[in-house]
Amino acid sequence: MNFADIQQQARQEWDALQHGEWPVVAIGTATCGRSAGALAVVKAFEKELAEKDVKASVVEVGCIGPCYAEPLVNITKPGKATVAYKNVTAQMVSEIVDSYLQGDDPLPQYTLGTFGDGKIKGIPRILDTPSFKPQERRVFRNCGVIDPTNINHYIANEGYLGLSKALQMTQQEVVEEMKKSGLRGRGGGGFPAGRKWEAGLNAKSDQKYVVCNADEGDPGAFMDRAVIEGDPHSVLEGMIIAGYTIGADTGYIYVRAEYPLAIRRLERAIKQAHEKGFLGKNILGTDFCFDIKIFPGAGAFVCGESTALTLSIEGKRGMPRVAPRPRTTEKGLHDKPTLLNNVKTFSSAPMIITRGAEWFASIGTEKSTGTAIFALTGKVNNCGLIEVPMGITLREIIYDIGGGIADGGKFKAVQTGGPSGGCLPESLLDTPIDYDSLGAAGSIMGSGGMVVMDESTCMVDVARYFLDFTEIESCGQCVPCRLGTKQLLDILKDICAGKGKKQDIDLMIELSHSIHGGSVCGLGQTAANPVLTTIRYFRDEFEAHINDKRCPAKVCKSLISFRILEDKCKGCTLCAKSCPVSAISGEKKQVHVIDQRLCVQCGVCMEKCPKKFSAVECVSPKIPVKEPMEVVA
Template sequence: MIQKFDTIEKEALEALEKEQNNDIPQIYVGCATCGNATGAQSVVQTIKNKLKKEDFKAEIKEVGCIGMCFAEVLVDVIKPGQPRVSYHGVTPEIAEEIVESYVINDDHRPDLALGYFGEGGPEDVERIDAGDVFKNQQRVILKNCGVIDPENINEYIARGGYRGLAEALEMKQEDIIGVLKDSGLRGRGGAGFPAGRKWESCLKPQADQKYVICNADEGDPGAFMDRSVLEGDPHSVIEGMIIAGYTIGSSKGYFYVRAEYPLAIKRLRRAIAQAKEKNLLGENILGTGFNFELEIFQGAGAFVCGESTALVMSIEGNRGWPKPLPRPRTTEEGLWGKPTLLNNVKTFSVVPQILSKGAEWFRGIGTEGSPGTAVFALTGKINRSGLIEVPMGIELDKIIHEIGGGILDDRKFKAVQTGGPSGGCLPEDKLHLSVDFDTLLEAGSMMGSGGMVVIDETTCMVDVARYFLDFTFEESCGQCVPCRQGTQQMLEVLNDICEGRGREGDIEHLLELGDAIIKGSICGLGQTAPNPVLSTIQYFQDEYEAHIKDHTCPALVCKNLIVYHIDEEKCTACGRCRKACPVEAISGEKKVPHKIDQELCTKCGICFQECPERFSAVERLTGKENLAAAARGRLTDV
């Protein structure tokens, strides 16, 4: 069947050659959800119109996300014989300029360009792939994202796609599992269970039907790794699933994708149809007699359905509740009671590469215990947010300060949160830690599926814990007492602390609750829900104490614990704050320093933002004394 695939590959290359004219400029527009949300579609339209108007021929390609979210909308131009020049923050107006100056003429517009990829670019712009963003990255799972047109299977095949499948179909099932085991691949959903062992335990049981499920119910706040892979490189996941189907002896696979990912679903549908057309999916794949069908199941938005047993319940049409232990493993009794292999999007998508490049290649990346790469959605108070892929074992510091470009506005770093609502916050003295499954877990956080939120000095750690707890509280399924009642209790306590009603003993109360929730909950959601609270107490207990004992929010965030005040000596009576105040709480006139009526003030902070930096007369005060003075209407006494 390798010959059969060779023919398919040849046809794909020929088709590509016919479709694409490399003698004319190629224009790539990042059209994943991130790009579209920033206006990529109108940029595409503008470019098309402009080219038509000028009667100039160029190829426009809507590609997935390359990960530089901070620079959206991204438009890349490759002219024949030239390297790829990348433009950032493109609006329809800028797009017209780029077409005019660079696509049609030869001015590469260093003022608009972000840089170029490859060698031999113009000297007055930066080489991106050698710069801070990419030099520390290693793109394995994301290698095609933002590079190929995800709606064209030929492009995927041209970059080595489906060769892994063709090779797998010539292998014995045990041998495929052997390669996976040798590669040391661990599941990318967050827990890091060895993939080879999981596949093996699904191969063993005899059953008339087995299922393969791809878990694309990505739900952590701020995490969008799986979405980007599905939007940017859907075929890699499909290929991985077909290989999985062949290996464990399954003829049916499901994509469990959340309904909030319409573009991912659309691209998957198209990719499935294309793969079927080429006989890479469906009946008698590549003439081997192996049949495999794929169906998309849209999740209705419950976070807990990312838990394997709840996900299975959901596909079965039941309430998405995890099954309590003891219960058979999903690999033995999963969907409809049949052996079921469930892996994350990224796990499936890397399998084809492991099979075609070999276990040794994969082991060569990352660390001994966690080979391969990690994909992170890097967000928060950071200069360059986006989707990154780094070899396991890289230091946290490198991610934040080199790839991420450091903290916004040169503020001070305070903590980094990994693992989403199940993970924890690590402080500055943990930045030397290496990013892998085991190290992060040991430090009180976790890899999770790949959310990484950077926190600076203007963020209150109690408030951060409250934010994540609010998420798990809302997403708890309600089945077991510790999670249903416990997250609510923790949230109430955190609300109290943030709002100045914290009581002595609350920290111990939170620790005790956390312990009981971790030990008592049915599933992973509850068992990890207290982590954001426990890790912030572990590393930032002083902030909790300041809130409880002194009614002080050191980061000046918690509204109930701060008051806004105008320093009479600094105030020049410019009147900006008075005019901007939405509730008319500020009094004063020309040459008379202004004053805030604390009873009217809603603490929206607009006056603080409005006061010109050179005056900095509006200040935020916190602490028992200031709050009491404000309540008496005599803040100036303090």
């Protein structure tokens, strides 16, 4: 079958679903939806519809984006706008079926808003809300819209059109289009993708490889998983186009073993692409042959580095090659030229070919075109995956899209770039999001984690947290990284434990520069960023820990104490009963007392004390422990 026929068949199936007589119930069942209970919602819909004999098509779709509102259900009745229901529970399903599918009341109190043409009374249009207005879903174009297990849904939405166009272009023409688009590597490094593809094309070899990095090791980032789970074919299509462009016949997807659903989705997508003739021999009737294999990564953060990743596929320890090393595009997997890009980079390629480089570069900034994807999490009201034009400010993301700080807290810092990135303070909230501006501020774009922190987050503890991570993940071959991260971590642990010394801050800065200069790979070179940025912007917190033995955020256990306020305690005994070390004494209806010598600062008493009393207080510096008074004879 030629591509036009494949496309027509796919469109018929898609149109029959979208414009048929039955309402469509689309339920987001990516991993985050599932952890919020989406599969129970699917079952509830199927049961309700069958029992009440209501005709509707139930479709499982990928991540819709606003994770805080999971499970999400989008219902489209013929000729009407789509109604998005938030935080749907199995109990709500019966009500929704009765009121909206059998009746005409969409139950506005359960909705997030509407999508698409047409207005529904009492429900706002989602794209008009502050949370969605600044967003532009390009890489996420199909996530939450199509059924990721149905290749026809993808094809009907411009899927594999880019491949079919690319196969009619010369390899050089594809490279030129990629270069013109200005797309930069979405794994975080930001290397121009077109130039990398060109290097892959120019490399001379009888065997070349394409590798997709889906190892997403940054704690706090999950967008690659969402793209694979919600739109796996876009990644495959990008890789196939890349294979054609550089002249490779084999592709590997290096995906975290901790992402079982993503792996299943990829396996299924690869099988379907074979059946349609997008993978395998003589793709779409041309001479081009290409196949894709999945390699489940076994868990090592350093394998995000390209030379480590290729060694891992070869069955070795993922230790980055020592400099001077050839570029992966010259000598990569099995020492052959290898084009390695991130999930989102590959997923962007088909739309660049389909819609053109100019369309792609029409949003974003001059040096960072297109959109950026962030996993917006932490102490912010609207957590979730967002896609925004490059150049938008951190303030817009946190306050408009994120809806401000959760629980009425006060903003303190925003962390981007994971363990290689940095923490930026309030004064930098107007920094535009692009590779160069974030770099100048001391952080990095990274793969897209964005964690918001409020006054209850201790910045010294955050620096310690990241060093704890890099110290474990350091592969160990460079001394500055292996021992340097350990020394940094030890100093930070001391400061958190109230054993910080005056010279520690300067020592950490000096050590950080040595680690940066003396490590061969990105992990070591950026390992000290969380320390350097927290010292740069939150030096007063380090000084409070070191000089006053005080933790302003009241997080570091060695620097805090709990006490019971005499005027508020009603003697309910809840705290005493739950104290794991029996440090609290007091009779019923009498004021209770914490024995500071026994207390381990677990905070259980504060959590158990009923809100209406709020009789437990956390203080820093510590309450001095009184020695038992000597009995004077």
